[in-house]
């Protein structure tokens with residue numbers, strides 16, 4: 001996004017707020033969501049929605065303030081989508097192209113960690129065409145939020161999470177079950193560890209990609225605790241790897257009654273997930289901070 005587009009987006013956000021969000025073009029809508037800086041997980045609820053409105057308005061006001069002071073932050077572009085574009089970028093990084101995009105899916109590619117508080121990771125996966133994509137937001141303070149796609153009305157989600165605790169793990173497929181459990185519990189508990197209970201890993205399936213990269217496919221289930229005192233049974237499939245100095249996961253989940261219908265979709269999403277850090281030159285993608 002160039003600076004002029006960004007300025008008009010910021011103005012549009014300030015003048016119209018979140019209420020007219022769906023009148024924007026889809027690209028602007030993605031950008032708008034990403035500036036909100038709030039990662040939605042397990043479906044949007046009204047609290048999250050109003051927080052998002054608040055963040056959107058205050059962040060756009062803050063950015064306009066910066067612009068009026070002559071400070072031009074360098075901004076992240078919306079996630080790259082479309083098979084040709086995603087594969088062109090993968091080739092540009094010297095990486096294998098996405099083997100096959102499942103029918104009815106859209107591939108995305110995003111650099112997570114453009115901000116100074118994170119280390120960069122190339123994240124790519126394919127998700128159902130109709131799912132709404134959220135990408136990390138960057139301000140002068142650094143990066144917030146994550147790469148996520150979902151059908152929030154139904155509670156369907158695919159969410160990227162970086163677990164720095166274990167550092168780099170050499171063979172992710174040869175680890176004790178506790179590492180996969182801990183990684184997923186950290187990922188699911190992003191909104192607080194009291195948000196879920198009865199977490200259980202039900203199946204492990206190691207995968208080695210043609211280029212030698214390893215992923216552990218993990219089936220799991222848990223109960224989401226809603227603010228209103230309900231428990232919602234959820235089931236999911238995750239793909240866990242380790243690139244750079246962390247363990248990374250793309251976890252997907254739906255409500256238990258939807259799992260039968262959605263299982264193949266969740267497996268397709270996780271099977272297309274790739275994450276790369278090592279040996280990649282990210283210098284053109286990182287946020288450049290004004291002095």
Ligand SMILES: *[C@@H]1O[C@H](CO)[C@@H](O)[C@H](O)[C@H]1NC(C)=O
Pocket residue numbers: 281282283284
């Ligand atoms: C990384 O890319 C930038 C810009 O494309 C280039 O200036 C720099 O030399 C590259 N670094 C390495 C280590 O190749």
